[in-house]
Amino acid sequence: xxxxxxxxxxxxxxxxxxxxxxxxxxxxxxxxxxxxxxxxxxxxxxxxxxxxxxxxxxxxxxxxxxxxxxxxxxxxxxxxxxxxxxxxxxxxxxxxxxxxxxxxxxxxxxxxxxxxxxxxxxxxxxxxxxxxxxxxxxxxxxxxxxxxxxxxxxxxxxxxxxxxxxxxxxxxxxxxxxxxxxxxxxxxxxxxxxxxxxxxxxxxxxxxxxxxxxxxxxxxxxxxxxxxxxxxxxxxxxxxxxxxxxxxxxxxxxxxxxxxxxxxxxxxxxxxxxxxxxxxxxxxxxxxxxxxxxxxxxxxxxxxxxxxxxxxxxxxxxxxxxxxxxxxxxxxxxxxxxxxxxxxxxxxxxxxxxxxxxxxxxxxxxxxxxxxxxxxxxxxxxxxxxxxxxxxxxxxxxxxxxxxxxxxxxx
Amino acid sequence: xxxxxxxxxxxxxxxxxxxxxxxxxxxxxxxxxxxxxxxxxxxxxxxxxxxxxxxxxxxxxxxxxxxxxxxxxxxxxxxxxxxxxxxxxxxxxxxxxxxxxxxxxxxxxxxxx
Numbered sequence: 001x002x003x004x005x006x007x008x009x010x011x012x013x014x015x016x017x018x019x020x021x022x023x024x025x026x027x028x029x030x031x032x033x034x035x036x037x038x039x040x041x042x043x044x045x046x047x048x049x050x051x052x053x054x055x056x057x058x059x060x061x062x063x064x065x066x067x068x069x070x071x072x073x074x075x076x077x078x079x080x081x082x083x084x085x086x087x088x089x090x091x092x093x094x095x096x097x098x099x100x101x102x103x104x105x106x107x108x109x110x111x112x113x114x115x116x117x118x119x120x121x122x123x124x125x126x127x128x129x130x131x132x133x134x135x136x137x138x139x140x141x142x143x144x145x146x147x148x149x150x151x152x153x154x155x156x157x158x159x160x161x162x163x164x165x166x167x168x169x170x171x172x173x174x175x176x177x178x179x180x181x182x183x184x185x186x187x188x189x190x191x192x193x194x195x196x197x198x199x200x201x202x203x204x205x206x207x208x209x210x211x212x213x214x215x216x217x218x219x220x221x222x223x224x225x226x227x228x229x230x231x232x233x234x235x236x237x238x239x240x241x242x243x244x245x246x247x248x249x250x251x252x253x254x255x256x257x258x259x260x261x262x263x264x265x266x267x268x269x270x271x272x273x274x275x276x277x278x279x280x281x282x283x284x285x286x287x288x289x290x291x292x293x294x295x296x297x298x299x300x301x302x303x304x305x306x307x308x309x310x311x312x313x314x315x316x317x318x319x320x321x322x323x324x325x326x327x328x329x330x331x332x333x334x335x336x337x338x339x340x341x342x343x344x345x346x347x348x349x350x351x352x353x354x355x356x357x358x359x360x361x362x363x364x365x366x367x368x369x370x371x372x373x374x375x376x377x378x379x380x381x382x383x384x385x386x387x388x389x390x391x392x393x394x395x396x397x398x399x400x401x402x403x404x405x406x407x408x409x410x411x
Numbered sequence: 412x413x414x415x416x417x418x419x420x421x422x423x424x425x426x427x428x429x430x431x432x433x434x435x436x437x438x439x440x441x442x443x444x445x446x447x448x449x450x451x452x453x454x455x456x457x458x459x460x461x462x463x464x465x466x467x468x469x470x471x472x473x474x475x476x477x478x479x480x481x482x483x484x485x486x487x488x489x490x491x492x493x494x495x496x497x498x499x500x501x502x503x504x505x506x507x508x509x510x511x512x513x514x515x516x517x518x519x520x521x522x523x524x
Contacts, residue, residue, distance in 0.1 A: 193462075195462050195463055195464050195465060196462075197455070197462070197464060198457075252456065255460075256461070259456040259457075259458065261458050262456070262459070265458045301458060301459045302459045302460060305457070305459055305460050
C-alpha cells in the first residue's frame with residue numbers, strides 16, 4: 001500500500017505524545033517520594049528513555065515485531081532496523097512508513113519499563129535497575145508484545161483484544177512490579193510505618209496531567225490511521241480518565257476530604273483501564289470502565305496500605321496491574337462491532353470474548369511474574385539490587401547520583 | 412534587654428505582627444520551623460487513607476525588647492496567638508540578651524534595638 005500523509009502525520013505526532021509520557025511519569029512518581037529521593041526517582045524513568053530507545057532499534061523491535069517464530073517471538077531479521085525503512089511494512093500500519101510505526105512502538109516499550117520503577121523507588125541500586133530494565137525488556141516485554149501485537153503472535157491469533165496495550169503494557173508492568181519488589185524488599189522504616197511524605201504534590205498533578213495529554217497519542221494513535229477510529233479512541237480515553245478521577249475524588253471525600261493526590265491517581269487509573277478498550281468500545285463505555293477501575297484500584301491500594309506487608313511503594317500493581325486487568329476484561333464486555341469490526345464483546349452477545357480476555361490476562365500474569373521474579377533474583381545475586389543501608393538513609397539522590405534536587409540555602 | 416522567642420501557629424503570624432507593631436516593635440525575625448509539642452503529629456491524606464507526620468509546620472518570631480516591655484509583649488503575643496483549641500498554640504521563651512549592635516551606625520545597647 002502507499003503512504004497516507006494524514007495517517008503518517010498523526011502517527012508521528014502520536015509518537016511524540018507518547019514519548020512525553022515517560023518524563024510525565026518521572027514527575028508523577030518523583031513528586032510522591034521523599035525529598036531526598038526525588039532526583040533518583042525522576043532518573044529511573046528518564047534513563048529508561050535513553051536505555052530502551054537504543055535497545056529497541058538494535059534488537060527490541062525485531063524481537064517484538066520481526067517475522068514470526070512459532071507465535072512466540074519475532075525473528076532477528078530486522079536487527080539494527082535492517083529492512084525497516086521509509087516504505088510501509090506489509091503487515092503493520094500499512095499506510096505509514098515502517099520507521100514511524102517502529103518508533104511509535106519504541107515509546108510504548110520505554111514507558112512500560114519506566115512504569116515498573118514506581119515500585120522500587122528509594123532503595124534500588126541504579127546500576128541494578130538498568131541491568132534489570134535491559135533484561136526485562138528483552139525477555140518479558142518483547143515476547144509479550146509479539147504475542148499480542150506481532151503478526152502471527154499466538155495471543156492475537158487466539159482472539160485476544162488489546163487496542164493500545166492493556167496486557168502488554170499495564171498488566172505486564174503491574175505484575176512485574178510486584179514480582180520485582182518481592183525480591184527487593186521494603187524500604188527501611190516501612191514496616192515501622194515511618195512517615196514517608198510526598199515532597200511535591202503539584203509535581204504529581206503536573207505529571208498526571210501530562211500523562212493524560214500523552215495518552216491521546218497512546219490510545220488514539222493506536223488506531224494507526226487518522227480517522228473515525230482514532231477519534232472514537234480519543235473520546236473514550238478522555239471520558240474514562242474523567243470518570244475515574246471523579247470517582248476517586250468521591251471515594252476520598254467519603255472517607256475524609258477530596259484528595260488532590262487521589263484525583264491525580266484516579267485519572268491515571270482510568271487511562272490505564274481504557275487503554276485496551278479505547279478502539280473497541282463506544283465512548284460512553286469510558287464512564288463505567290473508568291469508575292469501576294477507580295473503585296477496584298482504590299480498595300486494592302487500601303488493602304495493601306492496611307496490611308503493610310508489601311512495600312510496592314507507588315502502587316504500580318494497584319494502578320496498572322488492577323487497572324489493566326479490569327480494562328482487558330472490560331474490553332471483552334463492552335467491545336462492539338459498531339465501533340470496530342475487529343472485536344465484539346458481551347454487549348454484542350459474544351460472551352466468549354470475556355473468556356478469551358481472561359485467558360490472555362492469566363497467561364500474561366503467569367509469564368511476567370515468573371520471568372520477572374527470576375530476573376530480579378539473577379540481578380540480586382550478581383549486581384545486588386539494594387543500596388547499602390547508609391546510602392538509603394542519606395537518600396538515593398546523593399548516594400546514587402551525587403546531586404540534590406533542591407539546592408541552595410539562600411534564596 | 413530580653414529576646415522573646417515565640418513559636419506560634421502559621422495562621423496567627425499576621426495578628427501577632429500587628430500587635431507587636433502596636434507596641435512600636437517593628438523589627439523582628441520570622442522563620443518557618445518544624446516541631447512538635449503536646450499536639451504531637453499531623454495526620455495527612457495519602458492516595459488512600461492517611462499517614463501521620465511527626466513534625467508540624469510552625470512560625471518562630473524572634474524579637475528583642477526592653478526589660479520593661481517584656482510583659483506587654485508577651486501579653487500581646489499570647490492573646491493574639493491563642494485559638495481556644497485544646498493544643499497546638501505554641502510556646503514563648505524569654506532569653507536574656509548580653510548586648511546589641513546596629514550594624515549601620517555601630518550604636519550599642521538599647522539604642523540598637
